[in-house]
Structure formats: C-alpha cells, structure tokens
Amino acid sequence: MSLVKVKDLLAHAQEHGYGVPAINVFDYNSIKFAAMAAEEAKMPLIIQYFPGFDVHAPLIDIRNIAVAFARRATVPIAVHLDHSKNFEIAVSGLGARFPSVMVDGSALPYEENVALTLEVARCAHAMGVDVEAELGHVGVGMNLEDMTNTDHFTDPDQAVDFVKRTGADSLAIAVGNAHGNYIRTPELDFDRICKLREVLDIPLVMHGGSDIPDDQLARAVRCGMSKFNIATEYQRAFYNNMKDFFADESNSGAYFKALRALERPCIDFVKSKIxxxxxxxxxx
Ligand SMILES: [Zn+2]
Structure with missing residues (x-):
C-alpha cells in the first residue's frame, strides 16, 4: 500500500538529495517493469502517462493499472499525468482520477501561461491533486535552437513570480534539455539550475531526461533537481530488446515469450536510472 503523492515523494527526494525517475509508460508491461525496478532498487519512483497516447489506451485504464501497482508496492510510487497542453486535457486527467497532473502552458505568452496554470491549479488543488507546470520552453532535441537558445530557458526572476501567482507544486524548467532524441549531446546550464534552486522552494523537474549523460544527470541532482522524465530511452529499451529477441529465428511468432524476455532488461534499464x-x- 504505497501509493504516495508526487508532492510528498519529491519533497522527500529534495530533502535527501536524490533524484526520482518519472518513467513514461504506455501499457501494462511498461508499468509493471517500472514498478518492479523501484521494488528491486528499494527506491521511490514516479509512473507517468502522456495524454496524447490516449488513442492507444484511455487515461483511466492506465491510471488504474499504475495505481494498482503502486498500492501493491513496498516502496513509494506516485502516479502522474504528463503534458496537458490545455485546460480540457488537464481536467480530463482529474476526471480520470490522476493524483497529479502537469499543465504545460510554456508555448503560450507568459501571462497566458500564468492564467492557464492558475485555472488548472485551482481545480486540481480543490480535488487534492498536485500540479506540475512549465516555465521557459522545453523544445525538441532534434532542433538545435531549442537546446541552445537561452531565450527559451527559464528565467529565475520570472519563475519566482510564476510560482507565487500560480501555486504550482513543482516546476519543469528549460536549461538546455529537450524532448526526444538529441541532435547532439546536451550541455545543461548548471549555473541556471543552481540559481533556480536558490530562488524557488518547490521541486524542479527535468523534461527530456533521456540521453543526458550520466555525469550531467548526477550534477543536476546535486544542484537540487528532483524529477527526471524518461520516455525516449525507455521505449528504446523495449524496441532494442524486442528486435534482438526476434533476430533469433527460433523465436519467430512467440510474442508472449518476447514480453517475458523484455522483463529483465527493461527492469535493469529503470534501475540504472534510479x-x-x-x-x-x-x-x-
Ligand atoms: Zn516534457
């Protein structure tokens, strides 16, 4: 019975100087392997779902499976809805009883981001749900400009104003990170991370945590970041191991056996991030 709130889990991580992987799942197996990794590592974990995947599995189904695994776990596991880009998606997450939702107004002008985040936060907080917001804009890793143009990075003074006005419980920041595959190795802006850590008291979130070199991830933790989203690399672990399995002709057609063969390498992948x-x- 160890379903915990994202807010409490991240407060603990921040206090004790470790970071928590937030693993983007897409089905039963991806939830199961992530939960098993946390259990084996004896460390907390966040399971999260990207609402754009609802064409494959409805929010409520993924939420229910994730919550069931979290409740059975002996370690703290939190469940979160990733990137809601508008009010309707965030509220559909509340309707699906996600204990935590992200509202991402980072592509909007500043005042509109404040207004959207505040609107979602008022609804969510009234229901006891945590809210992650984003300031600065985390773009895509295949666009070099998104990784290097500091105009998109999170401004510390603006972040203080944003958190005060919106009541967000955690903040995704843009510090040289980006989504998906990176066109070149990211170089995180550690001075900015430290400054944001200094001026804000809520947990800081790294989107695009896949493929950031290990030493930079560890340094970001030491600068005080708490939540690290891992999507691209987790899907790649499934793909690569499935490909290897079926490269052996004798496994042809054995789909269930393939799912079983994925278990150990996918658990080990999540454990390596923990x-x-x-x-x-x-x-x-
Ligand atoms: Zn993201």
Whole structure:
C-alpha cells in the first residue's frame, strides 16, 4: 500500500538529495517493469502517462493499472499525468482520477501561461491533486535552437513570480534539455539550475531526461533537481530488446515469450536510472 503523492515523494527526494525517475509508460508491461525496478532498487519512483497516447489506451485504464501497482508496492510510487497542453486535457486527467497532473502552458505568452496554470491549479488543488507546470520552453532535441537558445530557458526572476501567482507544486524548467532524441549531446546550464534552486522552494523537474549523460544527470541532482522524465530511452529499451529477441529465428511468432524476455532488461534499464540519479547512495 504505497501509493504516495508526487508532492510528498519529491519533497522527500529534495530533502535527501536524490533524484526520482518519472518513467513514461504506455501499457501494462511498461508499468509493471517500472514498478518492479523501484521494488528491486528499494527506491521511490514516479509512473507517468502522456495524454496524447490516449488513442492507444484511455487515461483511466492506465491510471488504474499504475495505481494498482503502486498500492501493491513496498516502496513509494506516485502516479502522474504528463503534458496537458490545455485546460480540457488537464481536467480530463482529474476526471480520470490522476493524483497529479502537469499543465504545460510554456508555448503560450507568459501571462497566458500564468492564467492557464492558475485555472488548472485551482481545480486540481480543490480535488487534492498536485500540479506540475512549465516555465521557459522545453523544445525538441532534434532542433538545435531549442537546446541552445537561452531565450527559451527559464528565467529565475520570472519563475519566482510564476510560482507565487500560480501555486504550482513543482516546476519543469528549460536549461538546455529537450524532448526526444538529441541532435547532439546536451550541455545543461548548471549555473541556471543552481540559481533556480536558490530562488524557488518547490521541486524542479527535468523534461527530456533521456540521453543526458550520466555525469550531467548526477550534477543536476546535486544542484537540487528532483524529477527526471524518461520516455525516449525507455521505449528504446523495449524496441532494442524486442528486435534482438526476434533476430533469433527460433523465436519467430512467440510474442508472449518476447514480453517475458523484455522483463529483465527493461527492469535493469529503470534501475540504472534510479542509480544514476542517486549519486550519494541514499537509502530509504
Ligand atoms: Zn516534457
């Protein structure tokens, strides 16, 4: 019975100097392997779902499976709805009883981002649901401009105003990170991370955590970042291991056997992220 709130889980991580992977799941297996990794590593984890995947699985179904695994776990596991780009999607997450939702107004002009985040936060908080927001804009890793143009990065003074006015519980920041595959190795702006950590008291979130080199992830944790979204690399782990399995002709057609064969490497992948994000080897 260890379903916990994202807010509480991240407060604990921040206090004890470790980072938490937020694993983007897409089906039963991806939820199961992530939960098993947390259990084996004996560390907290966040399971999250991108609402754009609802064409494959409705929000409520993924929420229910994730919550069931979290409740059975002996370690703290939180469940979160990723990137709601408008009010309707965020509210559909509340309707599907996600205990935490992200509202991402980062592509909007500043005042509109404040207004959208505040609107979602008022509804969510009235229902006891946590809210992650985004300021600065985390773009896509295949666009070099998104990774390097500091005009898109999070401004510390604006972040203070934003958090005060919206009541967001955690903040996704743009510091040289980006979504999906990176066109070149990211170089995080650690001075900016440290400054944001200094001026804000809520947990900081790294989107685009896939393929950021281990030493930079560890350094971001030491600068005080808490939540690290992992989507691209997790899907790649499924793909690569499935491909290897079926490269063996004798496995042809054995789809269930393939799912079983994915289990160990996918669990080990998540455990490796838990480990990298815990540079000082904190133990629960
Ligand atoms: Zn994101």
């Amino acid at each position: 480990d990298i994000l815990n540079p000082d080897h904190y133990q629960l």
